[in-house]
Amino acid sequence: MRYIEPHAHMVSRTTDDYERMALAGCEAVCEPAFWAGFDRSSPAGFFDYFSQLTEHEPRRAAKFGLKHFCWLCINSKEAEDVKLAEEVIALIPKFLERPNVLGIGEIGLNKNSRNELRVLEMQVELAAKFNQLILVHTPHLEDKLKGTKLILEVLKNDRRIKPERVIIDHVEEHTVKMVLNGGMWAGMTLYPETKCTPARAIDILEACGSERLWLNSACDWGVSDPLAVPKTALEMKKRGHSQSAIEKLIFENPKKFLRQSGNFRLPAN
Amino acid sequence: MTRQQVLDLYFLDARHKLVELAAFLDRVERADGKDDFRLKNFRAALTQLSGKEKNKAKLVLLAFSDPTIEPIAKAAGKGAVGAYPN
Numbered sequence: 001m002r003y004i005e006p007h008a009h010m011v012s013r014t015t016d017d018y019e020r021m022a023l024a025g026c027e028a029v030c031e032p033a034f035w036a037g038f039d040r041s042s043p044a045g046f047f048d049y050f051s052q053l054t055e056h057e058p059r060r061a062a063k064f065g066l067k068h069f070c071w072l073c074i075n076s077k078e079a080e081d082v083k084l085a086e087e088v089i090a091l092i093p094k095f096l097e098r099p100n101v102l103g104i105g106e107i108g109l110n111k112n113s114r115n116e117l118r119v120l121e122m123q124v125e126l127a128a129k130f131n132q133l134i135l136v137h138t139p140h141l142e143d144k145l146k147g148t149k150l151i152l153e154v155l156k157n158d159r160r161i162k163p164e165r166v167i168i169d170h171v172e173e174h175t176v177k178m179v180l181n182g183g184m185w186a187g188m189t190l191y192p193e194t195k196c197t198p199a200r201a202i203d204i205l206e207a208c209g210s211e212r213l214w215l216n217s218a219c220d221w222g223v224s225d226p227l228a229v230p231k232t233a234l235e236m237k238k239r240g241h242s243q244s245a246i247e248k249l250i251f252e253n254p255k256k257f258l259r260q261s262g263n264f265r266l267p268a269n
Numbered sequence: 270m271t272r273q274q275v276l277d278l279y280f281l282d283a284r285h286k287l288v289e290l291a292a293f294l295d296r297v298e299r300a301d302g303k304d305d306f307r308l309k310n311f312r313a314a315l316t317q318l319s320g321k322e323k324n325k326a327k328l329v330l331l332a333f334s335d336p337t338i339e340p341i342a343k344a345a346g347k348g349a350v351g352a353y354p355n
Contacts, residue, residue, distance in 0.1 A: 035347075111341060111349075113340055114340045114341070114342060115344070141333065141350070142333050142351060142353040144330075145330075145331065145334040145335065146334070172326075174327045174331050238278065240274075
């Protein structure tokens with residue numbers, strides 16, 4: 001079984017995780033820029049982080065035969081400070097030239113505040129200006145429904161943004177259809193305690209079909225499982241889904257979306 | 270999958286989770302003090318389970334969701350608690 005992990009925060013994981021993912025059939029891992037668990041004190045902290053994502057982490061992944069790609073942005077948890085966000089966003093264009101960068105992400109909202117929304121709009125502008133793919137983080141728990149609606153409004157109001165070049169991540173049963181109906185891709189995140197379990201993710205798949213849908217572990221420094229995608233593939237097998245249906249969801253679908261970035265190339269292709 | 274196959278695959282897991290929910294409510298109810306909005310949301314969500322409507326997972330998630338549409342003035346913190354204070 002081969003798969004692509006389209007959303008994993010490997011800077012927070014050990015080399016053992018890279019090895020386990022490679023053993024489970026992972027061929028490529030994609031790492032959106034995110035919150036470190038604490039606020040960075042200056043734009044210089046982001047400069048170092050972007051360097052880590054574009055220089056150091058690909059080398060670490062390569063030791064296990066894995067291709068490593070990344071997305072760049074300032075995340076919504078650090079977006080309340082608009083001045084900091086402006087300075088960080090100004091750093092991004094020069095990093096977009098690096099060979100493992102797929103686009104702008106994970107942008108979005110956290111608490112659905114006005115400043116978060118302003119910074120989201122600034123980063124959608126950045127993506128449009130540089131013709132980049134967009135990966136969107138939707139808020140947690142009670143904030144997800146409202147945040148998803150606000151995010152979709154921003155994206156739909158910008159005519160330069162093509163829906164098929166946007167992935168809205170962390171969808172659940174109450175948000176998935178509004179994303180798919182908007183023509184965008186939807187990501188289901190597999191977490192042990194929040195977001196989707198493997199069983200619920202497959203329920204959504206069976207209800208909505210597999211077009212423009214992918215799975216990810218979003219493994220990070222919190223409670224998460226870097227092998228969540230292959231474990232969900234096993235759950236699909238238990239339910240009698242065919243091997244080709246499984247491969248479409250965990251390999252072909254993410255490949256189809258990500259290849260819209262010229263930087264996404266797998267060794268076999 | 271047939272209904273029988275779904276039951277064979279998931280019944281024990283669902284039964285386990287239902288007993289855990291019941292035990293959680295017993296634990297809360299025998300503890301001293303007052304409820305808060307989270308338990309109110311929780312009880313509202315539970316009523317969705319025994320209804321005849323489909324899409325029960327969606328209805329439960331909606332019971333915990335912020336129903337407003339305007340952005341808030343400023344984020345007071347970063348975390349979410351899982352329920353909305355109606």
